[in-house]
Amino acid sequence: MTAKRPITIGLTGSIGMGKSTVAAMFADAGVPVFDADAAVHALQGPGGRTVAAIESAFPGVTGPNGVDRAALGAKVLGDPAALARLEAIVHPAVGEERAAFLAAHASAPIVLFDVPLLFETGGESRVDRVVVVSAPPEIQRARVLARNGMTPEKLDAILARQLPDGDKVTRADFVVPTGGSIDATRRAVSAIIACLEGRETPLS
């Protein structure tokens, strides 16, 4: 007999689509949530496990507060070979955090991985089901432009680096609409949980 393990969900979506809000709804419903961005920040922060290796690969980008992400970003974003070298350091360490999280929640029916760049980093193949948050582009723009320090030019640059919303939706197992009321979004989250918990054949 195969041991039961949690169903793993990967949650993703483009900037401002409401991913953090929806991750919090899953957490409220009792689903353990792993925040990949927070894991990367901790690994690169003061005392973080990847700081020394990042300093060796990219001299001058670390200090007492760990990695200076703006300085590192300037070296790797736009340089695919440099980004690949950074990923070769960061991704295995995130993988270890993910494994520890999964082990800590081995008896949960469902766990959720909140991964902003799930498709871009190949994370799709590491989860059982993919959930994408999506809202109409004008709502997304209005939300992001309301944030401090955001400009239309910055937003366009970020969007140009992300897989378009339409492609994410096409590759999703479930889409959570975030362009309407919070209640409607919460109902969509509940329906996904009910659907996954009501499975008849346990995933191996």
Ligand SMILES: CC(C)(COP(=O)(O)OP(=O)(O)OC[C@H]1O[C@@H](n2cnc3c(N)ncnc32)[C@H](O)[C@@H]1O)[C@@H](O)C(=O)NCCC(=O)NCCS
């Ligand atoms: C390069 C870093 C230091 C820049 O940090 P910074 O806080 O300045 O920007 P942020 O993280 O918001 O990224 C800005 C944009 O860069 C792009 N980007 C960042 N990492 C990646 C990546 N691995 N692949 C493709 N695009 C990327 C995204 O479009 C993102 O919106 C940081 O993104 C990083 O360490 N990336 C490598 C680790 C990684 O893959 N993270 C993704 C989550 S697992």
Ligand SMILES: Nc1ncnc2c1ncn2[C@@H]1O[C@H](COP(=O)(O)OP(=O)(O)OP(=O)(O)O)[C@@H](O)[C@H]1O
């Ligand atoms: N139906 C809805 N579902 C989700 N968020 C909504 C909804 N209606 C309004 N919002 C608002 O939209 C904003 C979405 O922000 P949130 O931080 O969740 O997005 P995000 O996708 O995690 O952003 P980013 O990827 O840029 O970090 C929040 O202020 C939230 O209150």
